[in-house]
Amino acid sequence: MSAPYAKLPGWVDYGVIPVVNLIVAFLVAGLVVLLVGESPIRAAALLFEGAFGYGEGIGFTLYYATNFIFTGLAVAVAFHCGLFNIGGEGQAYVAGLGVAVPCLWLDSSMPWYVVFVVVIFGSSLMGALWALIPGWLQAKRGSHVVITTIMFNFIASSLMVYLLVDVLKPRGSMSPETRTFVEGGQLPKLDWLFGPLGIDIGGSPLNLSFLLALVVSFIVWLIVWRTQFGYQIRTMGFSPSAARYAGMKEARIVVLTMMMSGALAGMMAINPIMGEQHRMQLDFVGGAGFVGIAVALMGRSHPVGIIPAAILFGMLYQGGAEISFEMPQISRDMIVIIQGLVILFAGAMEHMFRPAITRFFTYLGGGRKPQPAAATE
Amino acid sequence: MSDIAIELKGIDKSxxxxxxxxxxxxxxxxxxxxxxxxxxxxxxxTLMSILYGFYQADRGDILVDGKKTGITGPSVAIARGIGMVHQHFMLVENFTVLENIMLGAEEGQILNAGITRARAELKRLEEEYALEVDPDAIIEELPVGLQQRVEILKALYRGADILILDEPTGVLTPAEADHLFRILAQLKEQGKTIILITHKLREIMAITDEVSVMRRGEMVATRKTAETSVEELAELMVGRRVLLGVEKGKANPGEVMLSVRNLTVRDSRGVPMVKDVSLDVRAGEIVGIAGVAGNGQSELLQAIAGIRRAEKGEVALSGSPVEVTGEADPNELRHRGLAHVPEDRHHMGLVLKFEEAENSILGYHDDPHYLKSLFLDIEAIRADASQKAERYDIRPRDVRLKTANFSGGNQQKIVLAREMERDPSVIIIGQPTRGVDVGAIEFIHKRIIEMRDAGKAILLVSVELDEIRALSDRVLVMFDGRVVGERSPETSEGELGLLMAGVTDREAAE
Known part of the structure; x- marks a missing residue:
């Protein structure tokens, strides 16, 4: 028996259903706010106001979104190959070296745009190398990437603590971080871009990495949907047996996809290190690698979905900070609950409302002839 | 009491x-x-699933023994005396026959009393219906024919008066199928009612009393079997006249294009599936491999196509050797003129979630014709796919439609178009018409014959003996991994059936 899901128009599939899921997630989150004894309406107002109500808020929202675009793309590319890379966190962390080391080396001798190019290569290379080992183990040894990438997150964490405490920390400093980069290691902010639009991003750290994220999204789309390699990735993801039938080199595709995924996660490190702090700190990734999983799920693993999903999570981060500031009963953990609900409804239970929505649209388009081709066997 | 066991009134389901x-x-x-x-x-x-309670009808009534019955689940169906034998058996493979029959009817936490009762009841059933089977045999060690018998016993054990059989002969040898029909005839004599779902016209003619024809969700006709003919039923099924036989001229075999020598292949568990097989296929001939599913045909095809590594043996394509025991490369074989229509189009031949156009380049995605510098030339790929859709009459004509939304026949045409339009010299085809509707079967058979007449060497594997006999110029029979005999396609079905069942070459000929 084929699944009783009928085909829906694209805009319903990719537009209406995610929005319905999201609304339900927020309604349930509102109930939680109510339980804590606060007004969900005021919380919602604070959330939107904090994220989009003023220039600096928008700046912060997009700054967080930049991180999530990179990590979301990383997870999505691996998804297309049927791989679940949950090591974005570790890959981005290690890729911090690919950002910090060139900055420390070149910041006083080179202009920022030269360092930027080096850093793009450096971060993606480090991320790719950190994902190469789990990818290779999966392809050649059958060790599941879910397990190996999680373990590599821990290894990355320990490695970076060691490097930041014992190697990269300037002599005499008490905090585990590199020295602050001078001009050559600082990316320009985007006030020149948003200023003319009437948005004053103020003190927010929104920087050039945001544009890099948009360009990379387009490149990911090109690679996955418009190249032979992308075709092979998607064939592998949908049907490994069809890939074998077609004579594709499975092991090679798995390794290369994991490297591409790692490279994307790695580029995330540019944003906080070269864009905001101008130094590498302990735990600068801050969970963005995991949020990327939710972003990829919500964005249906397509750049066009990932960008809005990343902005949504950016909004939750930024607006959530405002809520916890204004409503002391609601801690930052509340935001984690909302995120969890979004993941639950948009990811794990994304088909929950599909039958009802399908029935509704069938009812609307009642005159249309059913397709006998899709009838059950 | 009426003489109608089951009546369906206005059943509607979307x-x-x-x-x-x-x-x-x-x-x-x-x-x-x-x-x-x-x-x-x-x-x-779908209709039978409604009757058995898997689905609920949107509208309409089910009357069992003249009484309106709401069948809300299989357990209700069983309680009303309806039993079902599924196409894919619902048996626990590592349980014994007895355990399977008791499953769901254990009568309490302590099994002992239940087992004793079940054993006695099973013995009575076996005697009453002459359905012999060892109650302590493990299911996975039984041949499929016996497994099916266990399914039937399971239904009878639950007191079924009405038995629904869904495509019961798909996995059986002709001899096993005949045996099944004898069992069904006997059950009928004992007063049971049997509903037989099938797409094989011959079976309908052989065993049924009445036949109902469905087309596109509608019940188009009900006939007394004695008063209808195969031609009429085929026409009712398809909605137009169908040529049932395949017209083909004499073959003109040329040089040997595909030669296989002493090929041995193991499956993933290490069990030898193909044992020391040798065969030749010449240009301009169709060599058919007959056999019951699971006797090594799949592994043979996969090894020749370079998908499965062979343990030993040699394969030569157009006279030059092919790597089959090491790292075989299906891609290289394609470039050397081997086209492969795989048995399992859902998992191998197609990526169901791809658009038709994307599937039309599977395996040929490295062809420079589909590339524009670094990128895929989507326009060229779609144009190419629409041309193929035109030539192979693939419907609907929408190369951007997801492949899963095409019917089985049209999906198969997508694969055939991709593989045959490349002008290969050797074509290996597995189950060309499995799950394909009658109208498309006719088309596919014609294409295969055309390819033969164009001088291609064709190796055909099918579990449909009729198909093998209709298309092949020579028939090889595989049993237990070996080629056990070669026959002409005119050989009687009985003789081929014996070979397929493992009777030795000489005995079968006698």
């Missing part, structure tokens, strides 16, 4: 916009064998 059953009326007389026939996707299985 899945979203798909109207699987519309206003179905059906009467099944007590103590008869009632056939339900129709193409794949005609709605037969």
């Amino acid at each position: 899945f979203g916009p798909v109207h699987a059953n519309r206003d179905i009326n059906l009467e099944v007389r007590k103590g008869t064998i009632h056939g339900i026939i129709g193409e794949n996707g005609a709605g037969k299985s």
Whole structure:
């Protein structure tokens, strides 16, 4: 028996259903706010106001979104190959070296745009190398990437603590971080871009990495949907047996996809290190690698979905900070609950409302002839 | 008491916009064998699933023994005396026959009393219906024919008076199928009512009393079997006249294009599936491999196509050797003129979630014709796919439609178009018409014959003996991994059937 899901128009599939899921997630989150004894309406107002109500808020929202675009793309590319890379966190962390080391080396001798190019290569290379080992183990040894990438997150964490405490920390400093980069290691902010639009991003750290994220999204789309390699990735993801039938080199595709995924996660490190702090700190990734999983799920693993999903999570981060500031009963953990609900409804239970929505649209388009081709066997 | 065992009145069922059953009326007389026939996707299985309680009808009534009955689940169906033998057996493979029969009817936490009762009851059933089977045999060690018998016993054990059999002969040898029909005839004599779902016209003619034909979700006709003919039923199924036989001229075999020598292949568990097989296929001939599914045909095809590593043996394509025991490369074989229509189009031949156009380049995605510098030339790929759709009459004509939304026949045409339009010299084809509707079968058979007449060497594997006999110029029979005999396609079905069942070459000929 084929699944009783009928085909829906694209805009319903990719537009209406995610929005319905999201609304339900927020309604349930509102109930939680109510339980804590606060007004969900005021919380919602604070959330939107904090994220989009003023220039600096928008700046912060997009700054967080930049991180999530990179990590979301990383997870999505691996998804297309049927791989679940949950090591974005570790890959981005290690890729911090690919950002910090060139900055420390070149910041006083080179202009920022030269360092930027080096850093793009450096971060993606480090991320790719950190994902190469789990990818290779999966392809050649059958060790599941879910397990190996999680373990590599821990290894990355320990490695970076060691490097930041014992190697990269300037002599005499008490905090585990590199020295602050001078001009050559600082990316320009985007006030020149948003200023003319009437948005004053103020003190927010929104920087050039945001544009890099948009360009990379387009490149990911090109690679996955418009190249032979992308075709092979998607064939592998949908049907490994069809890939074998077609004579594709499975092991090679798995390794290369994991490297591409790692490279994307790695580029995330540019944003906080070269864009905001101008130094590498302990735990600068801050969970963005995991949020990327939710972003990829919500964005249906397509750049066009990932960008809005990343902005949504950016909004939750930024607006959530405002809520916890204004409503002391609601801690930052509340935001984690909302995120969890979004993941639950948009990811794990994304088909929950599909039958009802399908029935509704069938009812609307009642005159249309059913397709006998899709009838059950 | 009426003499109608089951009556369906105005059954209607939709899945979203798909109207699987519309206003179905059906009467099944007590103590008869009632056939339900129709193409794949005609709605037969949906209708039976409604009767057995898997689905609820949107509208309509089910009357069992003249009483309106709401069948809300299989357990209700069983309580009303309806039993079902599924196409894919619902047996626990590592349980014994007895354990499987008791499953779900254990009568309490302590099994001992239940086992004793079940054993006695099973013995009575076996005697009453002459359905012999060892109650302590492990299911996975039994041949499929016996496994099916266990399914039937399971239904009888639960007190079924009405038995539904869904495509029961798909996995059986002709001899096993004959045996099944004898069992069904006997059950009928004992007063049971049997509903037989099939797409094989011959079976309908051989065993049923009445036959109902479904087409596109509708019940188009009910006939007394004695008063109808194969031609009429085929026409009712498809909605137009169908040529049942395949017309073909004499073959003109040329040079040997594909030669296989002493090929041995193991499956993933290490069990040898192909044992020391040698065969030749010449240009301009079709060599058919007959055999019951699971006797090594799949592994043979996969090894030749470079998908599965062979343990030993040699394969030569157009006279030059092919790597089959090491790292074989299906891609290289394609470039050397080997086309492969795989047995399992859902998992190998197609990526169901791809658009048709994307599937039309599977395996040929490195062809420079589809590339524009670094990128895929989407325009060229779609144009190429629409041309193929035109030539192979693939419907609907929308190369951007997801492949899963095409019917089985049209999916198969997508694969055939991709593989045959490349002008290969050797074509290996597995199950060309499995799950394909009658109209498309005719088309596919014609294409295969055309390819032969164009001088291609064709190796054909099918579990449909009729198909093998209709298309092949030579028939090889595989049993237990070996080629056990070669026959001409005119050889009687009985003789081929014996070979397929493992009777030795000489005995079969006698």
